[in-house]
Amino acid sequence: MTAQRDYAALVQQGLSLDLTRGKPSPRQLDLSNVMLKLPTSYRAADGSDGRNYGNLQGLRELRELFAPLVQVPAEQLVVGGNSSLTLMHDTIVHALLAPLPGAARRWVEEPEITFLCPVPGYDRHFTICERFGIKMVPVPMTATGPDMDVVEGLVATDPSVKGIWCVPKYSNPTGVVYSDETVRRLAAMPTAAPDFRIFWDNAYAVHHLTDTPAELADLLAISAGQGHPDRVFVYASTSKVTLAGAGVSFFGSSPANVEWFLHQTSKQSIGPDKLNQLRHVEFLGDAAGVAAHMRRHAELVGPKFELVDKVLTDRLGGLAEWTSPKGGYFVSLEVPHAAEVVARAKAAGIALTPAGATHPYGTDPADRTIRIAPTYPELDELERAITGLAVCVRLVAEERA
Numbered sequence: 092m093t094a095q096r097d098y099a100a101l102v103q104q105g106l107s108l109d110l111t112r113g114k115p116s117p118r119q120l121d122l123s124n125v126m127l128k129l130p131t132s133y134r135a136a137d138g139s140d141g142r143n144y145g146n147l148q149g150l151r152e153l154r155e156l157f158a159p160l161v162q163v164p165a166e167q168l169v170v171g172g173n174s175s176l177t178l179m180h181d182t183i184v185h186a187l188l189a190p191l192p193g194a195a196r197r198w199v200e201e202p203e204i205t206f207l208c209p210v211p212g213y214d215r216h217f218t219i220c221e222r223f224g225i226k227m228v229p230v231p232m233t234a235t236g237p238d239m240d241v242v243e244g245l246v247a248t249d250p251s252v253k254g255i256w257c258v259p260k261y262s263n264p265t266g267v268v269y270s271d272e273t274v275r276r277l278a279a280m281p282t283a284a285p286d287f288r289i290f291w292d293n294a295y296a297v298h299h300l301t302d303t304p305a306e307l308a309d310l311l312a313i314s315a316g317q318g319h320p321d322r323v324f325v326y327a328s329t330s331k332v333t334l335a336g337a338g339v340s341f342f343g344s345s346p347a348n349v350e351w352f353l354h355q356t357s358k359q360s361i362g363p364d365k366l367n368q369l370r371h372v373e374f375l376g377d378a379a380g381v382a383a384h385m386r387r388h389a390e391l392v393g394p395k396f397e398l399v400d401k402v403l404t405d406r407l408g409g410l411a412e413w414t415s416p417k418g419g420y421f422v423s424l425e426v427p428h429a430a431e432v433v434a435r436a437k438a439a440g441i442a443l444t445p446a447g448a449t450h451p452y453g454t455d456p457a458d459r460t461i462r463i464a465p466t467y468p469e470l471d472e473l474e475r476a477i478t479g480l481a482v483c484v485r486l487v488a489e490e491r492a
Contacts, residue, residue: 126333130370144361147353148170175294183219205249205253235269257277263294268417274310278317297382301389324342422463
């Protein structure tokens with residue numbers, strides 16, 4: 092009955108703590124406050140006026156800065172607004188309404204469109220599919236990426252499979268980094284659909300928590316080498332690098348795909364916010380500047396991940412499993428009866444992402460995965476939240492015993 096007493100005491104505290112979204116903390120955002128006084132000039136490197144219309148692809152200097160970081164040649168990179176999710180959403184809209192390079196017809200004319208969804212995965216990806224009626228097929232995640240035997244079997248036999256969602260580096264929420272072998276197999280596999288695309292959401296490309304950053308094989312280059320140059324759509328952003336509400340995002344792909352994308356985008360925009368692009372170039376400088384800036388982020392975020400691991404180890408050893416990622420923004424907690432644990436936590440004033448959010452349609456068949464987002468709270472609040480979550484896990488385990 093110890094867990095029941097602990098839970099009663101937890102409820103008595105009247106907590107109001109939120110671990111639902113992976114947001115940068117105010118102290119992380121403070122690292123980029125100088126940007127509010129930038130740019131000091133509105134002239135781009137080519138002499139163009141950043142205040143005016145034009146340059147739909149984005150400033151060359153910013154594309155050159157991020158090209159090596161996202162593994163896309165600068166001439167094959169497009170700069171967008173503050174949200175890479177917008178670019179992903181718009182890519183699917185464009186594919187629905189205009190044939191992709193290599194496609195026989197628009198996706199809207201297909202009898203059915205299917206996307207493969209590695210699980211646990213990112214709920215925002217699933218929401219896009221749900222909005223457009225795209226069928227989602229879960230694929231188990233392994234320690235090296237999606238189960239490639241399952242992926243290869245599905246894409247080879249079903250022409251309705253048009254895409255797969257991938258967060259390849261410090262994956263949301265497990266922290267998995269795709270192995271070289273997984274990347275090679277994704278690049279080389281035969282597909283029944285000639286217009287199959289890999290949505291390569293490299294959201295955490297520079298978000299390391301250790302001094303030995305994970306390496307990720309270059310899927311775009313390997314796919315081209317395997318005879319599939321148009322297979323990959325790469326996405327990234329500075330949402331968790333600079334100012335989340337005022338960052339820049341990136342779309343990268345083959346020359347044919349970039350031409351297709353810009354042609355569709357030209358119908359909705361005369362040009363991006365180039366002053367914000369200049370602001371990022373001036374603030375970050377170069378790849379070394381990005382690395383130095385991200386080390387300052389890690390100094391703030393790293394102790395929070397260490398705290399989560401310590402509290403879970405101390406209070407849930409033997410009762411649960413969880414990840415200890417080397418980068419990214421999340422910890423994945425695996426417990427029995429996850430939905431009930433989340434409900435108990437909510438009743439005690441601890442808000443968590445719904446237990447099914449890591450799976451398509453909001454349903455986790457095993458009812459095991461809880462995504463923890465430790466970045467936003469300060470350490471004292473985070474400790475109270477994770478300690479309270481552990482109480483809820485023990486309570487549900489005790490009641491179900």
